[in-house]
Amino acid sequence: MKLRRLRLRLALLFGLVAAMLAVGPLLFWRSGQADALRADFDDQLIEQMEIVQRQWIAPGEPEVDFPAWQVNGREGWWNPLGDTDLEPPLITWAGDVSEDEYTSFRTFSQDGQQFTAYLNPIQPDQTLVTVAWSGERDAELAALSRRTLLWLLVLAVVALALGWLGAGLALGPTRRLVDGQQGFLADAAHEMRTPLAVITASSSQALNRERSSEEYVRSLSEIRSAAERASTGVNELLDLVRFDSGQAIPRLAPLRLDLLAEEVAASIRPEEATVHAEPGPAVIVNADMALLRQALDNVVRNAVRRAQSIELTSRIDRRMGIVEVSDDGPGFDESRLDSVFDRYERGDRSGGIGIGLAIVRAIVEANGGVVSASNGSGGGAVITIAVPLVDAS
Numbered sequence: 266m267k268l269r270r271l272r273l274r275l276a277l278l279f280g281l282v283a284a285m286l287a288v289g290p291l292l293f294w295r296s297g298q299a300d301a302l303r304a305d306f307d308d309q310l311i312e313q314m315e316i317v318q319r320q321w322i323a324p325g326e327p328e329v330d331f332p333a334w335q336v337n338g339r340e341g342w343w344n345p346l347g348d349t350d351l352e353p354p355l356i357t358w359a360g361d362v363s364e365d366e367y368t369s370f371r372t373f374s375q376d377g378q379q380f381t382a383y384l385n386p387i388q389p390d391q392t393l394v395t396v397a398w399s400g401e402r403d404a405e406l407a408a409l410s411r412r413t414l415l416w417l418l419v420l421a422v423v424a425l426a427l428g429w430l431g432a433g434l435a436l437g438p439t440r441r442l443v444d445g446q447q448g449f450l451a452d453a454a455h456e457m458r459t460p461l462a463v464i465t466a467s468s469s470q471a472l473n474r475e476r477s478s479e480e481y482v483r484s485l486s487e488i489r490s491a492a493e494r495a496s497t498g499v500n501e502l503l504d505l506v507r508f509d510s511g512q513a514i515p516r517l518a519p520l521r522l523d524l525l526a527e528e529v530a531a532s533i534r535p536e537e538a539t540v541h542a543e544p545g546p547a548v549i550v551n552a553d554m555a556l557l558r559q560a561l562d563n564v565v566r567n568a569v570r571r572a573q574s575i576e577l578t579s580r581i582d583r584r585m586g587i588v589e590v591s592d593d594g595p596g597f598d599e600s601r602l603d604s605v606f607d608r609y610e611r612g613d614r615s616g617g618i619g620i621g622l623a624i625v626r627a628i629v630e631a632n633g634g635v636v637s638a639s640n641g642s643g644g645g646a647v648i649t650i651a652v653p654l655v656d657a658s
Contacts, residue, residue: 279428295413310383313395332396339390359392463491515553522548523579542577550586550652552632560628563621568592585651596640
């Protein structure tokens with residue numbers, strides 16, 4: 266929740282800064298467009314004034330087809346030079362225009378419409394006036410203002426969206442770190458719950474009343490077994506933390522993968538199952554012996570809990586050294602084959618939930634290899650570990 270609020274604040278801050286940076290160019294563009302519209306309208310009035318001047322100088326010229334007047338501000342009369350019903354305050358304007366003021370613009374409204382006049386004092390007592398309807402120009406200016414506002418809103422939305430995405434990317438490592446911490450705590454609690462419950466129950470039962478030495482031995486055995494399970498779980502969790510944080514850096518060196526498989530098979534002697542390593546050709550890979558041994562040990566012990574017979578087979582496939590661990594157990598649930606290497610994913614219907622195979626994947630990938638799970642054609646589970654050969658590029 267705190268990270269989400271922080272992300273929102275960062276997005277708002279980014280959006281505000283980006284919008285401020287974009288407002289300047291946008292307003293500059295809007296000002297330029299507005300100036301261009303006004304300039305075009307002013308040019309229209311100036312062109313009309315040039316026509317009026319020619320008509321005033323040469324009275325024989327045809328009558329103009331737009332509103333125009335010759336005004337005498339001193340004597341208070343005006344002469345229309347074009348046919349029009351407009352009634353602008355000509356005498357007032359002409360009286361305000363001095364001899365030194367060459368041109369002047371005035372605005373007025375009539376019948377709810379806006380007009381702009383252009384005044385040109387050609388003599389101390391003579392002023393030429395031409396008028397044009399400014400409604401179209403004003404409508405275009407209003408539309409320009411609306412487009413500018415719309416673009417501002419769009420920029421704000423885009424800036425906020427980019428800020429939200431950028432903040433998400435920036436906070437990604439922090440989120441993953443927090444999620445990793447929460448996941449570690451959840452994993453630790455999950456892994457410790459059952460052993461601690463067994464220890465509590467066994468010790469409480471042993472202390473509840475006086476018991477024989479055989480019963481005390483049985484309770485202590487249960488407690489030791491639960492403590493060993495808890496210790497194994499803690500070590501596995503710490504291994505995952507080391508791999509997730511990048512602290513476990515493999516020390517690569519030439520390694521006989523076939524001999525390592527035989528060593529692991531010989532070291533695991535379950536009471537109700539057999540583990541056998543099939544002799545094969547020398548498979549020399551480039552890997553960390555301790556880590557790869559731990560991975561094979563996890564795979565074999567995971568198989569021992571489900572099967573009566575486990576076989577390890579080594580071979581070479583292209584530029585990879587391969588070791589397969591196959592068993593005669595129930596195999597993996599087909600619908601969960603893609604997730605058997607995830608934490609606390611159950612690979613079959615009979616096994617418990619663990620993190621051994623998650624550690625296997627982390628170790629194999631740290632050594633530049635790949636691991637996969639499948640079911641054998643005759644039944645049982647098959648785990649395949651592939652590691653680059655020592656001379657592979």
